[in-house]
Amino acid sequence: MFLIRKPCQIHSNQLCAPDNTMEKEGICKFKQLFSYLGCFLRKFMFSILSVGPIPDHIAFIMDGNRRFAKKRHLLEGDGHKAGYESLISILNYCYQLGVKYITVYAFSIENFKRQPEEVQLLMDLMVEKIEDLLRNGSIVDKYGMRLYFVGNLGLLSSTVRAAAEKAMQATAHNSRAVLLICVAYTSSNEMVHAVNQAIRKNEFDSVEEEHIEKVPMIKINDIKRHMYMSVAPDPDIVIRSSGETRLSNFLLWQTAYSPLYSPTALWPEISIWHLIWVVLDFQRKYAYLQKKRKQP
Amino acid sequence: MVATDSIRKSSSRMAQTPSFALLILWLLIHLVISIFFIVLGIVDTVEDYLISSGFLKRYDVINVGKLRYLAIVVDSEDAMQINKVLKLLQWLTDIGVKHVCLYDSEGVLKKSKEIILEKLSYAKLYEEGDEKSALDSKTMILEFTSQFDGKEALARAANLLFKRHLKLSLGENQEEKIFTEAQMTEALKAVGSGGPEPDLLLVYGPARCHLGFPAWRLRYTEIVHMGSLDSMKYGPLLKAIYKFTLVRQNYGNKHPLLRIGFHSIWRLEVYLFILINIFDRQVREF
Numbered sequence: 366m367f368l369i370r371k372p373c374q375i376h377s378n379q380l381c382a383p384d385n386t387m388e389k390e391g392i393c394k395f396k397q398l399f400s401y402l403g404c405f406l407r408k409f410m411f412s413i414l415s416v417g418p419i420p421d422h423i424a425f426i427m428d429g430n431r432r433f434a435k436k437r438h439l440l441e442g443d444g445h446k447a448g449y450e451s452l453i454s455i456l457n458y459c460y461q462l463g464v465k466y467i468t469v470y471a472f473s474i475e476n477f478k479r480q481p482e483e484v485q486l487l488m489d490l491m492v493e494k495i496e497d498l499l500r501n502g503s504i505v506d507k508y509g510m511r512l513y514f515v516g517n518l519g520l521l522s523s524t525v526r527a528a529a530e531k532a533m534q535a536t537a538h539n540s541r542a543v544l545l546i547c548v549a550y551t552s553s554n555e556m557v558h559a560v561n562q563a564i565r566k567n568e569f570d571s572v573e574e575e576h577i578e579k580v581p582m583i584k585i586n587d588i589k590r591h592m593y594m595s596v597a598p599d600p601d602i603v604i605r606s607s608g609e610t611r612l613s614n615f616l617l618w619q620t621a622y623s624p625l626y627s628p629t630a631l632w633p634e635i636s637i638w639h640l641i642w643v644v645l646d647f648q649r650k651y652a653y654l655q656k657k658r659k660q661p
Numbered sequence: 662m663v664a665t666d667s668i669r670k671s672s673s674r675m676a677q678t679p680s681f682a683l684l685i686l687w688l689l690i691h692l693v694i695s696i697f698f699i700v701l702g703i704v705d706t707v708e709d710y711l712i713s714s715g716f717l718k719r720y721d722v723i724n725v726g727k728l729r730y731l732a733i734v735v736d737s738e739d740a741m742q743i744n745k746v747l748k749l750l751q752w753l754t755d756i757g758v759k760h761v762c763l764y765d766s767e768g769v770l771k772k773s774k775e776i777i778l779e780k781l782s783y784a785k786l787y788e789e790g791d792e793k794s795a796l797d798s799k800t801m802i803l804e805f806t807s808q809f810d811g812k813e814a815l816a817r818a819a820n821l822l823f824k825r826h827l828k829l830s831l832g833e834n835q836e837e838k839i840f841t842e843a844q845m846t847e848a849l850k851a852v853g854s855g856g857p858e859p860d861l862l863l864v865y866g867p868a869r870c871h872l873g874f875p876a877w878r879l880r881y882t883e884i885v886h887m888g889s890l891d892s893m894k895y896g897p898l899l900k901a902i903y904k905f906t907l908v909r910q911n912y913g914n915k916h917p918l919l920r921i922g923f924h925s926i927w928r929l930e931v932y933l934f935i936l937i938n939i940f941d942r943q944v945r946e947f
Contacts, residue, residue: 416680416687553880557845560819564826564840583819585812610883617876618812621766624868625884645694650868657872660766 410641411462417648420601422466423459424623426615427452429607429631436631442486447633449494453504458637460508460542462644466597468545470615474520474554488525491548495528499535509541515593516550517558545597552617555593562591594619601654602647604639606632622657624650702892709896723899725757727906732859732882734874736866737767739890746770747780749865752895753801754783756902760802762787762859766873768807778803787856804856811873814854821848849877858882861905863898865890 427448434444452469459467471491477484498505498512505512514529521529529548563583589595599619603612608629612620624647628639647654733749740746746763753761763770770777778784787804822840829838840848849855858878862871862885869886871879885901887893 413683413686413690416683417691551880552876553842553845556815556876557840557842560815560822560845561839563819564823567823583816583823585816588812588816588819610885611881612879612884614880617879620870621811621873622870624870626869645690649691649694653867654870657870 407458407637408461410637414641414644414648415463418651419463420644420647421464422468422598422600422602423464424468424470424600424603424616424620425452425455426470426603426605426609426613427632428605428609430633432607433631433633441483442490444633445487445490449490451633451635454637455635455640456504456508456544458640460510462640465541466543466545466600468515468547468594468597468600468616470547470550470613472516472548472550473614474517474549474551475614477520477549488522492525492528495532499532505536505539509539510536511539511543512536513543513545513596514548515545515596516548517554518549520549543597545594547615550593551614552612553614556588556618558593559588559591563587566591589618592618599623599658602626602643604628604635604643606630606635622654624654705894705897708900709894712896712899723756723903724906725902728758728860728902730760730762730857730859731758731902732762732764732862732874734862734864734866734872735763735765735770735890736872737765737769739865740765740767740769740773742890743773743776745890745893746773747777749890749893749898750777750781750784750801750803752898754781754799756899758801758902760787760804760857762804762806762856764806764810764872764874766808766811768809771805771807771809774805806854806856806875808873810854810856811875814849814852814875815877817852818845818848818854821851846877861885861902863887863901865893 430444430448431441432444433439433447434441437444439447456467472487476487497503504510512532514533518526518529525548560583567581567583567587594616599621600616600623603616603620603623603625605611605613605625605627608627610625610627612625616623626639626643626646628635628643630636630639731753735746750761774786778786781801781803783799784801784803787802822844826838826840846855854875854877856875856878858880859882862874862879862882864871864884864886865888866872867889869884871884883905885905887897887901
């Protein structure tokens with residue numbers, strides 16, 4: 366199937382100012398042509414990729430924002446802002462490619478141990494960007510995206526928690542694409558939470574001590590059902606930027622058959638080429654991974 | 662403009678072109694990637710020869726003390742090749758690794774535990790507390806795990822906590838009990854799946870996934886893919902352990918395609934860099 370659904374538009378407003386001279390107009394037209402070619406090339410590459418299996422769910426560990434800021438001599442907050450822009454790019458590429466679920470590791474419970482100013486900066490940025498996402502014409506509208514905030518939201522301040530809950534409610538009717546944002550999340554916290562929930566759901570009103578051994582046991586599926594991530598299937602791929610090879614307490618339960626990729630680019634430097642390479646490699650291993658997933 | 666009009670026309674023509682052309686292009690791309698990996702395999706074989714013969718001096722001295730606990734994940738089909746597993750363990754002993762956890766999801770290695778321990782006279786089975794004990798230069802501690810120690814162990818630990826919860830609710834203390842991570846760790850130890858967290862995990866299989874290795878022990882473990890057990894080599898094993906023992910800092914200063922795939926063919930970087938950079942800048946816009 367050939368997936369160029371919408372033709373590439375010439376973004377004349379963005380590239381050409383109205384008061385250009387003749388010479389600048391020439392350069393401007395050249396830029397327009399290049400931009401159009403770039404869009405066409407991207408859609409063409411995605412059409413080729415779509416011949417093979419496309420992952421249904423990709424998880425990203427967005428590592429390297431602070432190192433990026435240091436490398437470019439920026440303020441620390443600017444590294445995180447660049448990281449957000451990179452996230453929006455990647456979301457656009459993934460949803461255009463046909464990926465339905467995307468999970469991003471935005472803030473770990475361990476990150477609360479950072480400097481309070483940095484934590485506050487990140488929380489403020491999160492609230493600001495949630496409001497941006499809920500505006501008309503944002504990427505959420507463009508792809509009919511449903512937002513989930515996954516993690517121990519009770520650890521967040523009331524402002525952030527309220528913004529997250531508002532975003533989840535506002536997008537609850539969407540179903541074309543899903544974005545899961547892991548905030549105040551660690552996999553070990555998720556597993557313990559799921560066990561606690563399973564215990565609470567399994568308890569009886571009153572049990573005599575001699576009957577405790579006869580109470581139905583908690584099974585793996587009971588725990589799985591109460592995981593924060595039970596709203597999405599297991600990821601097909603995990604991508605961690607900045608070359609680190611650890612999962613860092615992210616989706617440990619869900620990634621038994623999810624290959625981990627570690628491009629060395631920092632998160633703000635991640636590009637479409639990384640995504641293309643990862644999907645091509647995933648297609649090479651698809652038969653093996655499917656066989657493993659179907660085993661009991 | 663003439664150029665953009667012609668591109669629009671070709672775009673609509675392509676929308677009608679059968680997908681056979683795309684299939685051919687897709688197959689071609691995968692063929693090129695396969696050839697690339699074959700070339701990479703040859704480079705790895707040459708590197709393995711150089712490391713094994715001692716030509717690459719930097720691998721002569723490794724601070725293996727930094728690697729306190731190593732885990733090996735093997736695909737269950739490959740795990741039936743016990744002679745390969747024994748060879749791998751022998752290499753690890755030569756390198757000086759003291760604690761090894763072997764994992765395969767079906768438990769094939771667990772079933773072959775006696776054979777392996779018999780063949781490796783210097784190896785002994787892991788017991789709780791072993792990670793703190795000092796070992797002589799020849800002994801290696803081996804642990805055998807499977808999915809029984811993964812999700813199934815977590816369910817058993819959950820049931821242990823559940824029974825504790827029921828007993829508490831019978832008592833005078835009627836407060837709601839919420840179990841913590843520390844209590845989960847204790848419960849996992851109590852059900853016999855409480856081993857230490859590995860520093861490094863080597864995956865021998867077609868893909869770099871942990872295949873269900875006990876999640877509770879994988880939080881900050883470095884995961885490295887070694888290829889299939891069939892084609893295992895000493896050089897890459899030594900290199901992986903050597904790299905782990907170094908302090909690494911990555912600043913991602915090379916182009917993605919080149920960094921991921923072309924690290925062994927550095928000469929092509931200069932020629933490809935210019936071309937890819939031009940397209941990269943344009944493709945990022947939308």
